[in-house]
Amino acid sequence: MSNNNEFRTCPDTGLxxxxxxxxxxxxxxxxxxxxxxxxxxxxxxxxxxxxPAVHLLPADAFYMVLTSHGINVLIxxxxxxxxxxxxxxxxxxxRSRLATPRIAWVxxxxxxxxxxxxxxxxxxxxxxxxxxxxxxxxxxxxxxxGLILFAVGALxxxxxxxxxxxIAKEDNTYGDGSLPLVTYGALxxxxxxxxxxxxxxxxLIPTYLWSIGYISKIDPLMYRVIWWAFGHSSQQINVAAHxxxxxxxxxxxxxxxxxxxxxxxAAFLLYILFLQLASVHHILVDPGVGAEWKIFNTSYAMYLAxxxxxxxxxxxxxxxEAAQRKRGYNKGIFEWLRKAPWGNPTFSGMFLSLIIFxxxxxxxxxxxxxxxxxxxxxxxIYVPGHFHATVAAGTTLAFMAxxxxxxxxxxxxxxxxxxxxxxxxxxxGIGMTGVALFLMGAGTLGVPRRHWDMGFSGTAMAYDFPxxxxxxxxxxxxxxxxxxxxxxxxxxxxxxSIFLGKRLGENEKSATPMIAEPVDNYDGIGIxxxxxxxxxxxxxxxxxxxxxxxxxxxxxxSQTWGxx
Amino acid sequence: xxxxxxxSEKIWWNEPIESVELIWIGLCVVWGLIMTFMxxxxxxxxxxxxxxxxxxxxxxxxQNKTQAMVDKYTVRKETDRDIPVVAPPxxxxxxxxxxxxxxWPILELKKGQSYRLHLSSMDWQHGFSLxxxxxxxxxxxxYDMVIxxxxxxxxxYSIFCNEYCGIGHHRMVGKIYxxx
Numbered sequence: 044m045s046n047n048n049e050f051r052t053c054p055d056t057g058l059x060x061x062x063x064x065x066x067x068x069x070x071x072x073x074x075x076x077x078x079x080x081x082x083x084x085x086x087x088x089x090x091x092x093x094x095p096a097v098h099l100l101p102a103d104a105f106y107m108v109l110t111s112h113g114i115n116v117l118i119x120x121x122x123x124x125x126x127x128x129x130x131x132x133x134x135x136x137x138r139s140r141l142a143t144p145r146i147a148w149v150x151x152x153x154x155x156x157x158x159x160x161x162x163x164x165x166x167x168x169x170x171x172x173x174x175x176x177x178x179x180x181x182x183x184x185x186x187x188x189g190l191i192l193f194a195v196g197a198l199x200x201x202x203x204x205x206x207x208x209x210i211a212k213e214d215n216t217y218g219d220g221s222l223p224l225v226t227y228g229a230l231x232x233x234x235x236x237x238x239x240x241x242x243x244x245x246x247l248i249p250t251y252l253w254s255i256g257y258i259s260k261i262d263p264l265m266y267r268v269i270w271w272a273f274g275h276s277s278q279q280i281n282v283a284a285h286x287x288x289x290x291x292x293x294x295x296x297x298x299x300x301x302x303x304x305x306x307x308x309a310a311f312l313l314y315i316l317f318l319q320l321a322s323v324h325h326i327l328v329d330p331g332v333g334a335e336w337k338i339f340n341t342s343y344a345m346y347l348a349x350x351x352x353x354x355x356x357x358x359x360x361x362x363x364e365a366a367q368r369k370r371g372y373n374k375g376i377f378e379w380l381r382k383a384p385w386g387n388p389t390f391s392g393m394f395l396s397l398i399i400f401x402x403x404x405x406x407x408x409x410x411x412x413x414x415x416x417x418x419x420x421x422x423x424i425y426v427p428g429h430f431h432a433t434v435a436a437g438t439t440l441a442f443m444a445x446x447x448x449x450x451x452x453x454x455x456x457x458x459x460x461x462x463x464x465x466x467x468x469x470x471x472g473i474g475m476t477g478v479a480l481f482l483m484g485a486g487t488l489g490v491p492r493r494h495w496d497m498g499f500s501g502t503a504m505a506y507d508f509p510x511x512x513x514x515x516x517x518x519x520x521x522x523x524x525x526x527x528x529x530x531x532x533x534x535x536x537x538x539x540s541i542f543l544g545k546r547l548g549e550n551e552k553s554a555t556p557m558i559a560e561p562v563d564n565y566d567g568i569g570i571x572x573x574x575x576x577x578x579x580x581x582x583x584x585x586x587x588x589x590x591x592x593x594x595x596x597x598x599x600x601s602q603t604w605g606x607x
Numbered sequence: 608x609x610x611x612x613x614x615s616e617k618i619w620w621n622e623p624i625e626s627v628e629l630i631w632i633g634l635c636v637v638w639g640l641i642m643t644f645m646x647x648x649x650x651x652x653x654x655x656x657x658x659x660x661x662x663x664x665x666x667x668x669x670q671n672k673t674q675a676m677v678d679k680y681t682v683r684k685e686t687d688r689d690i691p692v693v694a695p696p697x698x699x700x701x702x703x704x705x706x707x708x709x710x711w712p713i714l715e716l717k718k719g720q721s722y723r724l725h726l727s728s729m730d731w732q733h734g735f736s737l738x739x740x741x742x743x744x745x746x747x748x749x750y751d752m753v754i755x756x757x758x759x760x761x762x763x764y765s766i767f768c769n770e771y772c773g774i775g776h777h778r779m780v781g782k783i784y785x786x787x
Contacts, residue, residue, distance in 0.1 A: 103774055136611055173771050177732045179748065180773065220617040224610040263732055263747045294609030301610055304619035306628050328744040330661035330726075330752030334650060342643035350635040357631045362610070414646045415655055421743040422734045422769040489741040491734070491769035496777040499767065503686040504780045506738055506765035561609040572626065579627050586634060593642070597649075603740045605654040605721070605757030 049140065053452050054550050055557035060453075064134035064141035064207075068127040068453060071151060072446070075123035076537055078158065079439070082115030083530040087523065090478075093424075094520025095497060095513050102495040106171040109493060111162065113174035117434060118193070118277065119158045124442050125232065125284050126154070126200040131449075132229035132287065133207035139216040142206030150199030153192050161189030173493060175270060178250060178261045187251035191244070198240045201233045224301055224308065225294065228287025231311045235318065236280045243273035264331055275322035281434060282352065283314050285396065285441040289359045292393040292441075295448055296384065298559035299366035302575070307358050313351035320344035324412035328421045337414050349409055356401045356585065360394075361578040366559075368568035368575075376570070376577045392444025392468035399472060400437030403479050404429060406589050416596045419603060424494075424516075425486020432479035435526070440472055443533050450537060452557060456544030464536045471529025477522025485515040487599070657744070660753040669727045669751060673702035677712050685713060685782075692784070700725060703766075703781075705733040705746045707773060710766045710781025718761045718785050727751045734770030737783070743769060758785040 051060050088108045091099040100108065134141040141147065163185075164170050170182035208230065211217055222230065246269040252258045290307070293299040301307040323340035326332055367379035384390045407429040411420040420426065450458055458464060490497055490512050497516065499505035547553065570576045616622055650656050681691040694715040695701045701722045704711045706729035716722055726735055728748040735744045744752065758764075768779035 102777065106771065106774070106776075177770070180731045217613055220613040221619065223612050224614070262749070264750060267745075267747075290610040294611040298609050300615070302625040302628055303622055304614045304616075305622060306624055306632070326745075328657060330745070330747060330750040331663075333659045334657065338643075338646045342639075342646060346639035346642055350632075350639055353635045354628070354632060358628065361625070361627065409642070413642070415649050415653060415657075418655060418657070418743060419741045421745070422736065423741070423743060487741070489736060489738040491736055491767060493771035494769065494777050499777060499780050502778045502780045503688065504765065504782050506767055506780060509739075559609075561612070563615075574625060575627050579630070582631055586638065590638070597645070600655050601653070603655060603742055604737075604759055605755075606742065607654070607656055607658055607755045607757075 051549055054552045056452055057558075058135050058452065059138040061134045061140045063144035064130050065453065067141070067144060067147050067151065068130050068135075071123050071127035071130070072449070072453075073541065074155065075120050075127065076446075076534060078115050078119035078123060079530065080534050081162070082112055082120055083527055083534070085109075085112035085115060087527040088112075090520050090523025090527070092495065093516060094523070095516050097520060098496075103168065103171070105495045106173075106493075107165060107168050110171050110173050111165045114161060114165070114190075116439070117174060118190075121281055121434070121438060121442075122193075122197050122277075123154065125236075125280060126151070126197065128284055128288070129200060129204040129229055129233060130207075132226045133204050133211065136223055136226050137207070137211035137217045139207055139211035139214060142203050142210050146199060147203045150196040150203065153196030153199065155196075157189045157191070157193030157196060159189075160185055160192065164189060175274065176250070177270075178253070178263055178266045181254055184251060184254040187247050187254055191247050191251060194240045194243050194247070197236065201236050201240075204229070204233050221304075224304065225287050225291045227308055228283055228290060228311055231314055232280050232283035232287065234315050235276055235283055239273055239276035239280060242269055242276060246270050246273060264329060267326060267329065268332075271322040271325040275325060276318070278430070278434060279314060279318040279348075281438040282318070283311065285400075285438040286311070286352075286355045286359070288441045288445050289355070289393055289397055290362075292389055292444060292448070293359055293363050293366070294561070295558050296387065296390045296393075297363050297366040297370075298561040299362040300562060302358050302361050302365060302565070306354060310351040310354040310358070313347050317344045317348040317351075324417065327412070327414050327417035334414065341412055341414060345409070345412055349405070352401070352405060353582075356397065356405070357578060357582050359397060360581065361575045364575045364578045365565040365568060366562045369562050369565060373568055376580060380577055386465050388464045388468050389444050389448045392440050392447070392472070395468050395472035396437050396440040396444065399432055399440070399476050399479070401585060402588065403476060404432030404437050406592055407479075407483060408433060409589075410593055410596050413593075413596075416600055418606070419596070419600055420486060422492055423486035424482045424490045424492045427492050428479045428482030428484075428486055431475055431482070436472055436475035436479065440468060440475070443471070444468060446533075446537055448557070450540050450544070451547060451553065454541050454544070455547045455549060456540050457547060457553075458536070459540045459544050460536050463532050467529055467532045467536065469529075470532060471526055474522050474524075474526030474529050478519055478526055481515045481519035481522055485512050485519065488512040488515070490516060654757075658753060658755065662751040662753075663749060664727055664751040666727070666729045666748065669702065669725070670704065670729065672700075672725070673704050673711070676700075676702050681712070682715065695722065698722065703735075704729060705735065705768070705779075706730055708768070708775035708779035710735075710768075710779065713782045713784070715784040715786060716756075716758055718758050718787050721755050721757045724754050724756045725751050726754070731772045732770050733768050733772055733779070736767050736769040738765045738767070740764065745770065758783075761785045761787045
């Protein structure tokens with residue numbers, strides 16, 4: 044360790060903060076929340092336009108705002124937050140100095156410049172190409188350039204993280220054993236991020252050169268295949284990161300350790316090996332790609348990655364159950380869950396994130412990623428329904444939950460408006476579940492995504508959607524409003540706490556404990572030989588729903604036209 | 608030691624696995640195998656599969672093919688834009704153009720009969736979305752995708768675009784009639 048003045052020990056958690064790292068975490072997290080706010084406002088405008096009875100924006104503004112919504116929340120909010128997370132899980136959890144803070148600032152600067160450049164370009168209205176920017180539809184060159192700069196910045200952040208792991212090992216700051224599971228999960232996210240950014244560079248740099256006239260043509264199918272190696276993998280960064288956050292919160296709130304390190308770590312490893320290949324499920328109804336290739340990549344590859352998430356889906360609540368039982372809540376099947384701190388937004392946010400991600404986002408994702416079933420779902424509004432359950436209710440809610448815990452520790456400010464904070468995960472989580480389910484319902488009736496007018500006004504051959512489709516889109520719109528209220532409460536609570544919250548001294552201990560005592564072992568818990576019966580029941584219910592819903596969709600498919 | 612700290616056992620890979628975890632992993636593997644099996648199985652017994660048939664084409668080539676079909680088999684014209692309604696012979700190659708912002712021409716097919724439907728775009732990417740049966744595929748410029756379609760019910764079907772293609776995207780609607 045270099046200079047001791049460069050470190051402070053958190054009186055509430057015993058965590059050791061490297062000051063230069065701490066500052067970087069703060070700015071990355073704050074900027075992340077700002078982009079979440081912009082993205083959320085744009086999301087509200089999108090929702091109010093697709094709510095048929097409101098139909099707020101004109102077409103050009105709608106497509107512009109939709110482009111901006113996607114990029115701000117799916118990329119800028121999440122990646123800025125993840126960079127903060129990488130620094131926290133490396134420097135702080137390993138009690139090490141951060142590698143090259145100056146270079147980390149360069150990375151931050153590039154990300155910020157890129158994000159602002161991209162936003163300004165989109166808001167000028169000539170780059171409403173959606174987040175996917177499928178060629179040959181072209182955006183302004185600065186649209187791609189902004190994304191490229193952002194990606195380079197994020198890549199720098201990844202290497203600062205890896206450098207910190209090397210320093211920590213060298214300086215022996217965390218003993219001579221393995222990385223903590225949470226850091227291990229962050230490392231998985233980082234490795235996927237590097238793959239993601241490389242894919243992004245391979246496709247976005249030529250596209251930028253095409254937009255300035257240097258390259259004459261980009262093949263649209265090649266673009267889609269490589270773009271999705273970037274676009275889908277970027278969502279796998281989120282999955283790996285939010286699973287790491289779930290484990291972290293289980294550790295913070297319950298002192299839980301994994302049931303077995305081997306299983307949890309192997310599951311993370313499956314993400315690296317197989318998740319990116321699952322990008323293929325975006326290409327399932329494209330011309331020119333063979334059935335064998337699609338089946339191989341969506342089954343062998345995707346189901347091993349799906350299995351990884353199903354394992355985490357058992358081991359995270361399983362470790363919580365085990366820790367709770369060890370603390371005395373060992374009666375019956377669900378006492379551990381009933382007696383969990385449902386009023387603590389860190390816990391409630393994390394647990395809702397886990398349930399909604401699994402039951403809604405996970406199941407729908409696997410179903411629509413099935414080669415033939417994709418025919419009745421591709422590009423319908425079912426797709427946004429699915430990913431609002433994974434990215435918004437899953438990742439975003441998990442990150443929100445962690446933020447409630449981090450604010451007092453990182454910013455040394457007391458959380459304000461705790462009453463609002465208490466209900467926030469429920470408002471946001473239930474709202475997003477509504478968004479997901481109603482849009483999925485409308486999608487099964489054929490309502491298209493990225494579409495300004497489901498009434499097709501101004502065309503001679505308009506299609507009449509059944510009334511149920513309009514009802515579902517209306518309910519979807521209402522759910523959007525509820526989610527945005529939830530997101531708004533989050534931004535309000537966090538921003539006011541950071542700037543106006545009561546200062547906590549650097550050495551002053553909070554009245555309530557901020558981190559649970561770790562549980563040593565899980566001996567003597569459970570019913571009979573089953574140590575975590577409650578989680579097993581939840582998992583079996585999940586599997587039953589999964590199987591049922593999967594075959595219902597085959598049934599739907601079998602009723603449509605013959606295709607061969 | 609919680610998940611925030613290094614594992615308490617340095618040699619953690621030798622620790623036994625919790626029995627519930629083993630049960631669950633077993634179930635996941637079986638379920639994954641069933642789902643993997645379903646896709647090839649459906650190619651054998653199912654009636655809704657995409658063929659692997661696709662060709663590289665130029666927009667002009669595809670346009671000429673479509674025009675030839677329209678010249679030969681047009682039965683009437685519809686709407687104030689005089690869009691041809693084409694009734695091609697059963698089993699023949701049927702061409703459908705996707706372009707900003709039309710599906711062209713209108714097709715008239717027979718229930719229970721098969722047609723080799725060719726889809727390609729003249730310009731940007733489009734999404735073929737056939738309603739109310741909810742069949743959706745991607746349509747790319749430079750690629751001709753061939754799908755053998757067999758309508759199983761008579762009626763009026765709509766095609767709209769579900770891949771965003773610019774400001775007229777939501778006006779891009781076409782039709783297929785299926786007669787008994």
